[in-house]
Amino acid sequence: MTRDGNPGSKEGKQATMKSEGKLATIKGGVCAPKGFRASGLKCGIKNPDSPKLDLALIYSDHPSIGAAVFTQNQVKAAPVRLSANYIRSDQPRAIVVNSGNANACTGSVGMDHARKMAEATAKALKLRQRQVLVCSTGIIGVPMPIDRILPRIPDAAAALKADATDAAAAIMTSDTKPKTTAVRREIGGAEVRIGAIAKGAGMINPNMATMLCFVTTDAAIDPAELETATREAVDKSFNRITIDGDMSTNDTVIVLANHAAGNTPIRKGKAGSREFREALTEVMVRMAKKIVSDGERVTKLVEVIVKGARSSADAEKVARAVANSNLVKCSWNGNDPNWGRVLHAVGYSGARIKEETVDIYFNGLCAAKNGLVNHTPLAKLQQAVSRDRIRLCIDLHSGTGEYNIYTADLSPEYVLFNREEYAVSKLKG
């Protein structure tokens, strides 16, 4: 058992990474903060005979506020459009989530189904409909089996308890393990808690790469500050992971805050703001790294660190070009310290660079210096790239711009997994 209570979690290894942060992990995921309960149960959305949980509910016993970041894909699933509308206009207190069907590319019928899920949840919890946020993940382009979902929503409400285990399991699709974390920190004279559950993206879902993360906190916080802190944390976490460059129709991060901790309310620029932002960012970075490193089909978690760029925008261009290059990702899968492919991606990134000042390091070992092969023994470089955690540092020596991003290798198994036939998926659904 690890600190998170998830058998087989890689938390132990991740804890050694620099940006893992300094806050103590506590148990409970989204139920760690005071006044939050959750549940998860089975509707049989994908397959009535499967034992898999596929409906999750997260609920605050107290009035709460929310902030959210949704996919920037112009093709948005119905629940994304609904929740983006609801979160602007009211104080959300519940999130209802199903896995197995993304309710995307489903037209007006899909929007009607998303509304019905909010309506049923609101009725069961005695909330207004606009206080319920809706999320879906799974196959796209197929109508939701709404008649299997609606009757189970009252059961999900009745099953709410201070244990996020079932909810974390119910949002999984092809994830190999549930993803959960929670931290506590003294802020504004009280112990504030932040908890999260998430499901993964990219190569771990054949039917649409969706990333969902739900965060709860008992902090008392000003709505504008919660909004800013959420955007900042997403920018430093989920916006810095890339599996295959794709962006889903359903990606969603939602934060609920219910003021139950009793701290002095957190406001922009006031005491506690920095501490809360740091803690929220740490929680999201943890979840982002769990998402990248999950899945048998990923063999390596790679942090691409770009330094010395003319601007941070240039550093980001270089980091994304390298992290999304199939040739570079294949070389990592093959334990190949192929700095030439890295340099070639740097060259087409769009950032202004000088080939003759670029240095490339694998886990601190210099593979290329001034754009030329360095004299580090190849065996040592191979050893570095053979690890399941790689820090690839690219120093452009052209300025002070920096950026870092987390990504993964590209494996033959990724392709095998994602070539699974639509027909097969549909039959399963």
Added chain:
Amino acid sequence: MTRDGNPGSKEGKQATMKSEGKLATIKGGVCAPKGFRASGLKCGIKNPDSPKLDLALIYSDHPSIGAAVFTQNQVKAAPVRLSANYIRSDQPRAIVVNSGNANACTGSVGMDHARKMAEATAKALKLRQRQVLVCSTGIIGVPMPIDRILPRIPDAAAALKADATDAAAAIMTSDTKPKTTAVRREIGGAEVRIGAIAKGAGMINPNMATMLCFVTTDAAIDPAELETATREAVDKSFNRITIDGDMSTNDTVIVLANHAAGNTPIRKGKAGSREFREALTEVMVRMAKKIVSDGERVTKLVEVIVKGARSSADAEKVARAVANSNLVKCSWNGNDPNWGRVLHAVGYSGARIKEETVDIYFNGLCAAKNGLVNHTPLAKLQQAVSRDRIRLCIDLHSGTGEYNIYTADLSPEYVLFNREEYAVSKLKG
């Protein structure tokens, strides 16, 4: 044997494709136009014991002019920098090309080696050094075995003949077959010929994805018109193929024209200009398609056609997003008519689109209409996607912008091939 004389060529199948064009294919590749000779021989660049040809020479017996398009990657191989300089300042008459080593990321030593190749070729052919263009393809970051190359250059000059077979073989790296074509067309009162040889890109070269194409013509043509025609043809051919989104350090297209056909010289806007541009474009489109479809690791040639975009720039964004999406490419490999992944790539392409007006067709069969699943039987769609040539048409119904691009599927074998260890490559080199 096919029309090109290449055993096993897919030319026969390609001839059925719309943009294959209408010109008759003639034999001879770059030696089909009058006054051009070529040769290919073995230096043992990668492996002295291999029988593979690895040095090619193309030469015009008559004074000639040239135009070229080089990689836009900021990391440029030494021969690219040298040739880009030479082609601006003089009348090129020869191209010397080696495979097995790209002479990229090799610093000032690499530039010295490229110059020495030009110098030796000029001496053997009694040309000025700046009349010789130099190209290299193969492993990067490793110094050229220049002492194996220079002594063989006089032999290559002595071996020049009106047969491009050896030259086409000598520029191959991981290509499974040589790529060559030639056409003839009446222009300006004479029969003008255009011939080409090429080597492939992307998934067919583990050590750096390089595309090279050499075109010869006996047309009499104004230098400015040759330049414009070359850029236009490249834009409609090599700029519209994408394997994995990577752009090589060595990509090069060179056209030599030697005026031997005796036609009325072709000038911009005058008689013959349109005919020549069409013919040159057809030659390059043929070579581009051969490059995409070559390789055991590619199972499908896919033409992505975008219509109805708000602008042609928007159409290009959509075409490139779809053509480079790993999830979409995996689905093609699995014979999966997964229109949802296509729509999702359309959504994040950056083009302005309306989900509810997007139609998607596989080989003329409608998979999605107005952003929703269409009622074409799944078995029929699967049959369409199972072919080794797919036309994927996306109609956005938002304007008149159009763009088309050629790409390929992503196979598990691509990853296996490209994860080959650097150490292994180096030992081979």
